[in-house]
C-alpha cells in the first residue's frame with residue numbers, strides 16, 4: 001500500500017531541507033560563522049509565519065514545525081563538524097556560498113509551508129502519527145538518507161501532528 005500521499009510531501013520536503021545542512025556546514029567549516037545564527041533563525045520563522053497567515057494556516061503551528069526543522073538542521077551540522085574534526089580527511093574540500101544555500105532553503109521553506117497548510121485536517125486526525133511514520137519510511141526508501149539524516153528527519157517532524 002502507498003504511504004500516506006498526504007503527508008509524504010511534508011516528510012519529503014523536510015528531508016530536502018535536512019540535506020541542505022551538509023552544504024550549510026561545509027559553507028561554515030573553517031570560517032568564523034557559527035552554526036547557530038539567531039538572526040537568520042528569526043528571519044526564517046517570521047517569513048514562514050507570514051506565509052502561513054497569507055494562505056490561512058495557523059502561524060504559531062507553522063512556527064513550531066520550523067523551530068524543529070532548524071533544531072534538526074543544527075543537529076546534522078554539529079554531527080558533521082564532530083566527524084570532520086575527528087577525521088579531517090572527510091572534511092569538505094569546497095566551500096558552498098551560504099547565501100546561495102539559503103536561497104535553496106527559502107524555496108524549500110515555502111513549499112513546506114504549503115504542504116503543511118494542505119494537510120491541516122490530516123495533521124489533527126488520529127491517523128497522523130502512523131501516516132507520518134509511513135511517510136518517513138517512504139522517504140528513507142526513496143532518498144536513502146544515512147542514519148544521521150534519518151534520525152534528524154524524525155526529530156524535525158515532531159510537531160507535525162497536532
Ligand SMILES: O=C(O)C(=O)C[C@]1(C(=O)O)C=C[C@@H](O)C=C1
Pocket residue numbers: 024035036037038040041044069070071073074102105
Ligand atoms: O542558515 C544557516 O546559517 C543555517 O545554519 C540554517 C538554519 C536553518 O535551519 O534554517 C539553522 C541554524 C541557524 O541558526 C540558522 C538557520
